[in-house]
Amino acid sequence: xxAQVIDGKAFAAEVRGKVAEHVARLKEKHDLVPGLAVVLVxxxxxxxxxxxxxxxxxxxxxxxxxxxxxxxxxxEADLLALxxxxxxxxxIHGILVQLPLPKHLNEDLVINSIDPAKDVDGxxxxxVGLLGTGQKSMVPCTPLGCLMMLRDHHGSLSGxxxxxxxxxxxxxxxxxxxxxxxxxxxxxxxxxxxxxxxxVRRADIVVAAVGxxxxxxxxxxxxxxTVIDVGINRIETEDxxxxxxxxxDYESCAARAGAxxxxxxGVGPMTIACLLANTLTAACRANGLEEPEGLTA
Ligand SMILES: Nc1nc(=O)c2c([nH]1)NC[C@@H]1CN(c3ccc(C(=O)N[C@@H](CCC(=O)O)C(=O)O)cc3)C=[N+]21
Numbered sequence: 001x002x003a004q005v006i007d008g009k010a011f012a013a014e015v016r017g018k019v020a021e022h023v024a025r026l027k028e029k030h031d032l033v034p035g036l037a038v039v040l041v042x043x044x045x046x047x048x049x050x051x052x053x054x055x056x057x058x059x060x061x062x063x064x065x066x067x068x069x070x071x072x073x074x075x076e077a078d079l080l081a082l083x084x085x086x087x088x089x090x091x092i093h094g095i096l097v098q099l100p101l102p103k104h105l106n107e108d109l110v111i112n113s114i115d116p117a118k119d120v121d122g123x124x125x126x127x128v129g130l131l132g133t134g135q136k137s138m139v140p141c142t143p144l145g146c147l148m149m150l151r152d153h154h155g156s157l158s159g160x161x162x163x164x165x166x167x168x169x170x171x172x173x174x175x176x177x178x179x180x181x182x183x184x185x186x187x188x189x190x191x192x193x194x195x196x197x198x199x200v201r202r203a204d205i206v207v208a209a210v211g212x213x214x215x216x217x218x219x220x221x222x223x224x225x226t227v228i229d230v231g232i233n234r235i236e237t238e239d240x241x242x243x244x245x246x247x248x249d250y251e252s253c254a255a256r257a258g259a260x261x262x263x264x265x266g267v268g269p270m271t272i273a274c275l276l277a278n279t280l281t282a283a284c285r286a287n288g289l290e291e292p293e294g295l296t297a
Contacts, residue, residue, distance in 0.1 A: 001223060001224060001255070001256060001257070001258065002254065002255065003227070003253075003254040003255075003256075003257035003258060003259050003260040004153075004258065004259045004260075005254075005259075005260060005261075005262055006149050006153060006226075006228075006259050006260065006261045006262075006266065007262075007265065008145070008149065008261055008262070008265055008266035008267055008268065008269050008270045009265040009266075009269045011148070011149060011152065011269075011270060011273075012145075012269035012270045012272065012273035013269075013273075015148070015270070015273040015274070015276075015277060015295065016057065016060070016061050016273050016276060018277075018292065018294070018295060019061045019273070019276045019277055019280050019292070019295065020060070020061040020062055022280055022292045022295075023061055023062040023063055023280060024062060026280075026283065026284075026289070027062065030287065030289065032283060032287060032289075033062070033063065033064050033091070034063045034064070034093050034094070034279050034280050034282070034283035035063065035064035035065075035066065035089075035091045035092045035093050035094070035279075035283075036058050036063055036064070036065055036066070036092070036093070036094040036095075036096065036120065036275070036276075036279045037066040037067075037068065037086050037089075037092045037094065037095050037096070038051065038054060038055070038065075038066070038067050038068070038096045038098065039068045039070065039079070039082065039083070039086075039095070039096070039097045039098065040067070040068070040069050040070070040098045041070045041071075041072065041074055041079065041097075041098070041101055041102055041105065042070075042071070042072030042101075042102045043072065044098065044100060046232075047098040047099075050098070050271075050272070051067070051098070053272055054272055054275065055067055057272055057273075057276060058276060058279075061276055063276065063279060063280070064091060064092075066092065068082060070082070072102050073102070073104075074102075074105075076104070076105050076106065076109070076110070079097075079105060079110060080109075080110065080113050083095065083097070083110070083113050083114055084113070086118070087113075087114065087115040087118065092118065093118060093279055093282040093283035093286055094118055094120035094275075094278060094279035094282050094283075095114050095115070095118045095119065095120065096120055096121050096275065097110055097111065097114065097121075099123075099170070108125075111123045111124055111125075112124055112125050116138070117138075117282060117285065117286060118282055119138050120138060120141070120275055120278040120279050120282055121138070121140060121141065121170075121275075121278075122137065122138040122139045122140040122141070122144075122174065122278070123140065123169065123170065124138075127139075128169070128174070131174060131177050131178075131297075132177055134181060138278055138281070138282065139174065139178065139274075139278070139296065139297045140170055140171070140174045141271045141272075141274040141275045141278060142170065142171050142175075142209075142230060142267060142270075142271045142274075143171055143174045143175040143177075143178050144178070144274040144277075144278070144296075144297060145267055145270025145271050145273065145274045146175060146178075146207060146228045146230065146267060146270070147175075147178045147179070147182070147297060148270065148274070149228065149261065149267075149270060150182075150205060150226065150228065151182070153226060153259055154226070156182075157179065157182040157183065157184050157205070158182065158183040158184075159183060159184070159185070160184045160185070160204040160205055161184070161185050161187075161202055161203050161204045161205070162176075162179045162184040162185065162186050162187070162203060162204065162205040162206075162207065163186075163187045163188075163189055163199055163200055163202070163203035163205070163206050163207070164176045164179070164186065164187070164188050164189065164207045164209065165189045165190070165196070165200070165206070165207065165208045165209060165210050165216065165247070166188075166189075166190060166207075166208070166209035166210040166211070166230070166247075167188050167190045168209065171209040171230055172188060172190070172209050173188070175207050175209065176188050178297055179205070179207075181297065184205065187199060187202075187203075190210075191210070196220075197219075197220045200216065200220040200221070200222075201220055201221075201222055202222070203222060203225055204222065204225055204226065205225065205226050205228070206221065206225055206226070206227045206228065206248075207228045207230060208227070208228070208229050208230060208231060208246065208247035208248050209230035209231065209247065210231065210247050211231055211233065211247065212231070212233070212247060213231070213233040213235050213245045213246075213247070214245055214246070214247070214248065214249040214250075215247055215248075215249075216247060216248040216249060216253060217249050217252055217253075218249060218251070218252025218253045218254075218255055218256050219252070219256075221253050221256040221257050222256075223256055223258075224256075224257070224258035225256070225257050225258060226257065226258055226259045226260070227248055227253050227254075227257045227259070227260040227261065228261050228266075228267065229246035229247055229248045229250070229260070229261050229262075229263050229266055229267065230246075230247065230267050231245070231246040231247030231248070231263065232244055232246070232263060232264070232267075232268055233245050233246070233247070244263055244264050245263060246261075246262075246263035246266070248260075250262065250263070277292070277295040277296070278296075280292055280295065281295060281296050
């Protein structure tokens with residue numbers, strides 16, 4: 001079998017098209033422009049990749065984009081003061097603080113100071129609790145993007161065996177919650193999981209989110225399974241250049257899977273599209289307006 005390639009780049013463009021349409025309607029009918037503020041502290045390289053396309057795409061769909069770049073040695077008090085200002089700013093509906101933060105800043109404290117209604121990353125403890133209990137929340141962008149691709153490919157996910165490799169708060173855990181919400185039988189595997197190969201071999205859906213280049217070989221994949229590769233690892237090639245690879249060994253996994261997301265061009269673009277979708281959702285909720293369909297969990 002050769003896997004169908006799930007084109008995240010094309011799907012993300014479709015999602016952005018829907019967002020743009022809805023944004024245009026909000027502007028026309030309600031004179032409302034959704035606004036997204038991104039706060040970047042210091043110069044983490046992974047965050048740079050992300051910020052590059054993000055501001056451009058935000059304005060492309062007709063939303064307001066604000067960027068706050070702070071020095072790496074910014075104090076916690078100063079960062080909290082900025083978040084407080086953004087919380088109170090009615091033109092801002094979404095606030096994203098780029099992670100990781102420099103070590104002297106308490107990440108949990110900072111994230112939990114964001115107004116949960118503006119927490120477009122879905123990382124605030126209130127949103128985590130709402131998602132975990134099946135209530136309306138802001139859903140983390142990467143898992144939301146993965147869910148959209150899975151729903152698009154399969155229709156219903158009900159009863160499928162899903163294995164999530166990775167237990168991070170930003171991908172693994174919320175991904176598992178979303179799959180559970182769609183009635184999958186969910187296993188969360190991680191670095192200490194015994195017989196990981198056998199666990200993965202049972203999966204109809206494999207979501208790899210560990211951050212280790214090509215750590216899932218093709219012979220772990222059940223024939224016909226769907227493989228969602230969340231990893232974005234920059235590795236050095238023999239000729240001294242760098243290249244992006246995922247957490248799964250693409251060639252060997254594609255040879256066995258029914259469908260697979262590539263890296264780049266898979267989950268990454270969907271993450272940004274979902275950030276825009278979440279900002280739109282937040283703006284609608286803040287104004288008591290109908291939410292866009294198919295852009296939330
Ligand atoms: N609070 C917070 N929320 C985040 O969502 C967040 C963050 N902090 N910090 C940094 C990471 C990184 N991240 C990426 C998203 C999309 C691509 C993406 O679109 N990648 C392209 C490739 C880009 C390239 O070519 O270098 C792709 O996979 O096709 C990459 C990285 C979001 N992050």
